[in-house]
Amino acid sequence: MLTPENTVIGFIGTGVMGNSMAGHFIKAGYPLIVYTRTKEKAKKLIDNGASWGETVNEIAEKANVIFTMVGYPSDVEEVYLGENGLIPNGKKGSFMIDMTTSAPSLAVKIYQAAKKKGIHVIDAPVSGGDIGARDAKLSVMAGGEKESFEAVQPLLEHLGTNIVYQGTAGSGQHTKMSNQIAIASNMIGVCEAIVYAQKAGLDPENVLKSIATGAAGSWSLSNLAPRMIKGDFEPGFYIKHFIKDMKIALEEAEHMKMEVPGLALAKSLYEQLAERGEENSGTQALYKYWM
Structure with missing residues (x-):
């Protein structure tokens, strides 16, 4: 069993969500060592007791459980499989949990490389945004060997309330693609509903009281x-990262010979916003498409 007495947790990537997620391990009493490209982003964690790792290599050498929450599949590949990455420098018997939304095929590649070195790898992307990360109420979708998942499940429970094992390596990422496909079209509907209410002369906050708990209800709504409505477009989840996710989902759907017109439309709308300089805004900034 992984306890604070026998576990040193490494956390790589302390951005909008990673910062809150890593903080939960400090609160739970685990020794924590963090690394991110911009050290300033880890200042709060360091001030609260985390140690700083100068490199990914150092994290691999010092921690026996490592979480990663980085940006793009290229970042995941570098962090895990690069010359100075986690797999080449990791300890036999250690656990590595990638919570980045990434390509299912890359998750399988990392799993296979890790297995050769006796390292346990789980792909465990999450949903719930900055609020879910802050409140430890994320949904966690896990893929990998079931025994490895069961070993780290108590740690995942410090991050989320809906933790589901989905199957073999890559299954967590495939589940996250389903999640993103559902969100993509839903976000179009949410934005159109709010804009419609405003143009009809209604109070949109009052409209939400009627529709948010009915059949139209959703997390996004x-x-x-x-x-x-408040004009708050700060990122709980960046548009640029959502575009990345939708691109992965479209590529996977194409491999399955499946048409996903709703996803394709959402991606095109978000790309137009990114071209207007909104790539670092939250996904709710899709609202601005109608403004």
């Missing part, structure tokens, strides 16, 4: 529509 309850959590992101209020931000749209």
Whole structure:
């Protein structure tokens, strides 16, 4: 069993979500060593007791459980498989959990490389945004060997409330693609509903009272529509990262010979916003497409 007495947790990537996620391990009493490209982003964690790792290599050498929450599949590949990455420098018997939304095929590649070295790898992307990360109420979708998942599940419970084992390596990432496909079209509907209410002369906050708990209800309607109405477009999840996710999902659907017109439309709308300089805004900034 992985306890604070026998576990040193490494956390790589302390951005909008990673910072809160790593902080939960400090609160739970685990020794924590962190690394991120910009040390300033880890200042709060360091001030609260985390150690700083100068390199990914150092994290691999010092920690026996390592979480990663980075940006793009290229970042994941570098962190795990690069010359100075986690797999080449990791300890036999250690656990590595990638919570980045990445390509399912890359998750399988990392798993296979890790298995050769006796390292346990889980792909465990999450959903819930900055609020879920802050409140430790993320949904965690896990893929990998079931025994490895069961070993790290108590640690995942410090991060989320809906933790589901989905199957073999890559299954967590495939599940996250399903999640992103559902969100993509839903976000279009949420934005159109709010803009419609405004143009009809209604109070959109009052409209939400009627529709958010009915058949139209969704996480995006309850959590992101209020931000749209207030003009709050700060990122809980970056547009640039959502575009990355949608691109992965479109590529996977193409491999399955499946048409996903709703996803394709959402991606095109978000790309137009990114071209207008909104790539670092939160996904709720899709609202601005109609403004």
